[in-house]
Amino acid sequence: MIRFTRLAAVAGCLAFLAMTRAAVETPRTLLVEVRDIPASDQVKGARFDYSDYDRVGLLSLVRNTGMLLATPAELEKLQQDGFHAKLVMESPDKLTLYKRALYGPTLKLPSVYHSYDQINAGADELIREHPERIARVQLGETTQYHRPIYAYRISSDARQPQDKPGMLLDGCHHSDEVMGAEIIFTLMQKLVLDYGRDPEVTSWVDRNEIYLVPVINVDGHDIITSGRDPRWRKNARDVNGDGVAGVFPEGVDVNRGYDFNWGQGGSGDPASDRYRGKHPFSEAENRAMRHLLELKSFVLSISYHSQGEVIYFPWDWNGRPAPDDALIREIAGEIAHRITTMDGQGTYAIAPGGASSQSYAWLYGRKGVFDFLIETGKGTHLFAPEEVPGIIAANLEGVKAFMARTKGPGLAVHVTDSATGKPLAAQVWLPHLETEMIDRHYADATFGHLWRLLSPGRYDLIISCDGYESTVLDVVVGPGEWTPLGVQLRPSASAGK
Numbered sequence: 001m002i003r004f005t006r007l008a009a010v011a012g013c014l015a016f017l018a019m020t021r022a023a024v025e026t027p028r029t030l031l032v033e034v035r036d037i038p039a040s041d042q043v044k045g046a047r048f049d050y051s052d053y054d055r056v057g058l059l060s061l062v063r064n065t066g067m068l069l070a071t072p073a074e075l076e077k078l079q080q081d082g083f084h085a086k087l088v089m090e091s092p093d094k095l096t097l098y099k100r101a102l103y104g105p106t107l108k109l110p111s112v113y114h115s116y117d118q119i120n121a122g123a124d125e126l127i128r129e130h131p132e133r134i135a136r137v138q139l140g141e142t143t144q145y146h147r148p149i150y151a152y153r154i155s156s157d158a159r160q161p162q163d164k165p166g167m168l169l170d171g172c173h174h175s176d177e178v179m180g181a182e183i184i185f186t187l188m189q190k191l192v193l194d195y196g197r198d199p200e201v202t203s204w205v206d207r208n209e210i211y212l213v214p215v216i217n218v219d220g221h222d223i224i225t226s227g228r229d230p231r232w233r234k235n236a237r238d239v240n241g242d243g244v245a246g247v248f249p250e251g252v253d254v255n256r257g258y259d260f261n262w263g264q265g266g267s268g269d270p271a272s273d274r275y276r277g278k279h280p281f282s283e284a285e286n287r288a289m290r291h292l293l294e295l296k297s298f299v300l301s302i303s304y305h306s307q308g309e310v311i312y313f314p315w316d317w318n319g320r321p322a323p324d325d326a327l328i329r330e331i332a333g334e335i336a337h338r339i340t341t342m343d344g345q346g347t348y349a350i351a352p353g354g355a356s357s358q359s360y361a362w363l364y365g366r367k368g369v370f371d372f373l374i375e376t377g378k379g380t381h382l383f384a385p386e387e388v389p390g391i392i393a394a395n396l397e398g399v400k401a402f403m404a405r406t407k408g409p410g411l412a413v414h415v416t417d418s419a420t421g422k423p424l425a426a427q428v429w430l431p432h433l434e435t436e437m438i439d440r441h442y443a444d445a446t447f448g449h450l451w452r453l454l455s456p457g458r459y460d461l462i463i464s465c466d467g468y469e470s471t472v473l474d475v476v477v478g479p480g481e482w483t484p485l486g487v488q489l490r491p492s493a494s495a496g497k
């Protein structure tokens, strides 16, 4: 979940606190379920305004049923006001109440969800049976417990890097937003097992090199899946250095650690849910993602989060849109319109996100990747078992729209040395489109390729590389699939001196 202002959270909190003054005096030891909450009571500022950052009162609100912490007086008031409120559990131990509210009656994560070990074991099985289709790549180790963070590479020959457009799907920057890991694990099996059977899947895999990172925040994910604490969002860093890690609310928000307007994102307060850490890439989880981007250039990516049924895209930078805003918006809309909301009444919304410290801002601003942050599901992070298949299936429809865009339109630029034919990591700049808001794009060093999504039309390009004469081109991008553009750069006269 991302959040641009604290106002909504504060409003929700105040709305609940306003129910009774007893809230500030009596500890909330009751877990209360309220059924059939009218839509008018769920809007912003209303009594049941669900907000992720309000971890005090309302803990979840799924399909008009809310779970909330209350005092006896608050419960009585709810009932007096005509709400269908009933006591679920009473305990002086808050964590027990959170477990009951978020995990369900077993107080453990339901077995429909997978631990990281289970995901990797499932992937191992796929690799054993289809070594040509899927390979594991270790990206790094986690900050606190030094667990391996893996990506899985899927292509027509996964045993070696391919000269093909890179597509990335990642999950669980926020460890309690476990739906991302489930969607990606399901997608992994589909891509490998349906290859050669389903023409659509076969074409996705043949055309692209797809990287899946099911869980970035592996330590946090383990805290969630092992049943220790259902609230855990950040990584497990022992922030205060007292030698005891995994004590709520310790940790660093892994989705506030990237170096694009880093200081303007999240919070500098270690107790905050959005604590950004001490400096950009202070966390090993962020360095693991940076390492992945050094291994492969990506064209498009999705980062799965929960919740809200909305797709955030780059960006709204203090009112200024991204240079590629029109095209990014178009693609976000295509993906969103394929994903049905849980109530079956509509599809996901789209909205630009702020341009700071999160993965989409960094991926787009620094790396040229069109990244979409998808907030899956509505009303909680840990959905009841019966909700999980529907949310996964809905989001796999979104993947179809995402994959449709991996064909273009756009430019497939290939830059080589005119004398030797060797590939060049040349800068490919579209000066009328790519403003100083974003870093320049480069062809990859291994193959000399850059795939650049563009709306059909006419573009100026400046292609340059140290030791070579720059070239200026006027290119027409067609409406169909990738428009190929081979560019040979001549070594500059002074190069050999």
Ligand SMILES: [Zn+2]
Pocket (backbone or CB within 6 Å): 001, 002, 174, 177, 255, 305, 306
């Ligand atoms: Zn999130």
